[in-house]
Amino acid sequence: MRTWSRTFVLFALCVTLAGCDFCGMSSIEGSTKRFVTTVPQGYVSSYILDVGEGKVVLIDAGGNAEATEITDALGKMGKSLSDVEAIVLTHAHSDHIAGLAALGSLPIYAHPGVKTQLGEETSATLTKEIADGSRITFGARTLEFFHMPGHSPGSVNIIVDGMVFFGDTAASDKEGKVRLSPGFFTDDAEQNLNDLKGFASKVEGVEVDTMFFSHSAPLTGKAELEAFVAGL
Ligand SMILES: [Zn+2]
Numbered sequence: 001m002r003t004w005s006r007t008f009v010l011f012a013l014c015v016t017l018a019g020c021d022f023c024g025m026s027s028i029e030g031s032t033k034r035f036v037t038t039v040p041q042g043y044v045s046s047y048i049l050d051v052g053e054g055k056v057v058l059i060d061a062g063g064n065a066e067a068t069e070i071t072d073a074l075g076k077m078g079k080s081l082s083d084v085e086a087i088v089l090t091h092a093h094s095d096h097i098a099g100l101a102a103l104g105s106l107p108i109y110a111h112p113g114v115k116t117q118l119g120e121e122t123s124a125t126l127t128k129e130i131a132d133g134s135r136i137t138f139g140a141r142t143l144e145f146f147h148m149p150g151h152s153p154g155s156v157n158i159i160v161d162g163m164v165f166f167g168d169t170a171a172s173d174k175e176g177k178v179r180l181s182p183g184f185f186t187d188d189a190e191q192n193l194n195d196l197k198g199f200a201s202k203v204e205g206v207e208v209d210t211m212f213f214s215h216s217a218p219l220t221g222k223a224e225l226e227a228f229v230a231g232l
Pocket of ligand 1: 091093151152168185
């Protein structure tokens, strides 16, 4: 069985075990907003950031071991893997790292908390370890990182020029509200909630254009994040 199929079967099994935890979540679609192109692979998405000077940065390698959705999306942008400056991981759950092998020997940036899972599931190693609060510049874009260990040990949120990437530390529902990802996949839901409270206060003065979630549709602004944490 192809790895993509294995990943899908595993995912379907998890969804079954998780009951209807996914039912209220909005669905993801391919789109480009400002410098961010969303690349869906069924139930999970990766992102291509245009950082200028002909270069791009990938956020997450996706759930397809052949990474065809990502290479196709790069092709539509007139780019190839040689234009990818780095792959930045929101975390190392298998549906976010399965594409690494097909993407070659590109530099991989992630929080060191991903190392165990990355080592168990891939032959990839980290090029650069990202610390909480660090900022890394690629071309014209600076990415800022926030460690969010509740979902998984190496989870981070990323902000770049008003675009916020939550990975799986949050999701959106069909009513356009913020919610947690299904608990079945989260290591420590209580910590996850504390992470989101802390994150919301850290970005209090930050203008947010769009919030992106790996398994559900994006939301405009950050009002729904503020409403979610206010209700905790
Ligand atoms: Zn996850």
